[in-house]
Amino acid sequence: MKYHTRPTALLLLADGTVFYGKSIGISGTTFGEVCFNTGMTGYQEIFTDPSYFGQIMVATNAHIGNYGVNTDEVEADRVMISGLVCKNFSFNYSRDKAYGSLEEYFEKQQLVCISDVDTRALVSYIRDHGAQNAAISTDGTPLEELKKQLAAVPDMEGLELASKVSTTEPYFVGEENAPYRISALDLGIKKNILRNLAKRGCYIKVFPYNATYEEMKAFNPHGYFLSNGPGDPDPLIAAQEVAREILKHNDPLFGICLGHQVIALANGIPTYKMFNGHRGINHPVKNLLTGEGEITSQNHGFAVSKKELLEHPDFEITHLHINDETVAGMRMKSKNCFSVQYHPEASPGPHDATYLFDQFIENINKNEKAAV
Missing domain, CATH: 3.40.50.880 (Class I glutamine amidotransferase (GATase) domain)
Structure with a gap:
């Protein structure tokens, strides 16, 4: 299955903490402020909410993608998050109203994502240390190079978006x-x-x-x-x-x-x-x-x-x-x-x-x- 052949990916926080997982969506690197949403449903509305522009979203719900996507359930005409971090990503979906899979949607939207991350540990870490800038890399960019690129990303405070x-x-x-x-x-x-x-x-x-x-x-x-x-x-x-x-x-x-x-x-x-x-x-x-x-x-x-x-x-x-x-x-x-x-x-x-x-x-x- 495709699930077993996905390349290793990583999430790098601004303070140097690293979480590892598997790549979803396109190969590449993305930056943004890492934050988490505790909603158990409505992931498509969350991903297309313009208020999330410039942010890497951590989904606390353990399963993402299980009900696919529906073009009537978007809050904007494009994905607004900078990237997604999740635990279990569902490549197969089950819902009559779904128009396609979340994986296909991400690929069309050119979104960089990482799954198989210990999101409970990640969210606990963010709760203790606060929201901060982060990078998701799925293309093998060396860690030291990522740290340099991440250091140049502006903080959310003072940022007009x-x-x-x-x-x-x-x-x-x-x-x-x-x-x-x-x-x-x-x-x-x-x-x-x-x-x-x-x-x-x-x-x-x-x-x-x-x-x-x-x-x-x-x-x-x-x-x-x-x-x-x-x-x-x-x-x-x-x-x-x-x-x-x-x-x-x-x-x-x-x-x-x-x-x-x-x-x-x-x-x-x-x-x-x-x-x-x-x-x-x-x-x-x-x-x-x-x-x-x-x-x-x-x-x-x-x-x-x-x-x-x-x-x-x-x-x-x-x-x-x-x-x-x-x-x-x-x-x-x-x-x-x-x-x-x-x-x-x-x-x-x-x-x-x-x-x-x-x-x-x-x-x-x-x-x-x-x-x-």
Whole structure:
């Protein structure tokens, strides 16, 4: 079988630690920040999530590829991860809705991957030592040469990546005669976010990451949306200025993940690089407004400063991550603005938080009534 003839591959961490395994996908070398996702399903949505651009993904689920791939289950038109690390890779798949194998998909997408790695040991190591840059090599590049190449890879902190995944031209989603028009800033937007807005009666114009407020306002929207995306939010100066302009006019604003962080920065509230970040589909969050718990899908390596947020007179925390009490949601007291650090559209993940899209529509309706 092909499984037994695959060449040896290695994963090199920035601190010099090496894990060995077998090659999947194409032969080559790839670099990125190594992180792990604890989701037990939804690997295709994870691999195509633009928020993972520039990252090497470690799958904690022991079996990857067992249900193949389906082109309807992607969050972008291409694979976004820099590489994959897994334990058991399934070359055979079993699902009626599958269009092909994950192996074929990786080969078409030119992805470098490594399997047969002790992922439990690797994840434990990352938990203890933090996320760091890494390299996967499947082509026999000497270890010392890999170390030199890896040392030249920039750290995620301070790295602007939204421009690498954003659309270059505006486009539309939904029905043109829908009751609501939304201007969305694409910092790495997921397709299922757009689907959730469209099915709630929104006609969305999606703008590039560097669009101006004037360009977005020209669509005459009922509300504005700032999307998820990869990298450090701090360098996104143009997006922060867009957020400030939206808030100055008190237009309805909703932000998710990177968009949530951009809103904080636009108001002088800093963000910081987390030791490991949150990546998975079973993260517990407490809604402080209702007292209810939510199981959420999360994917972020940066977070909003809780201390600075609590000290800001115009903000209140609406959601907290139960495991570490980091900020999971916030809203402004004097503006029509709220945001969350997690993914209410799931894909993959639970649907506990889809009500947030309804809340956005309710805010738009209130704003329209107030304007009459």
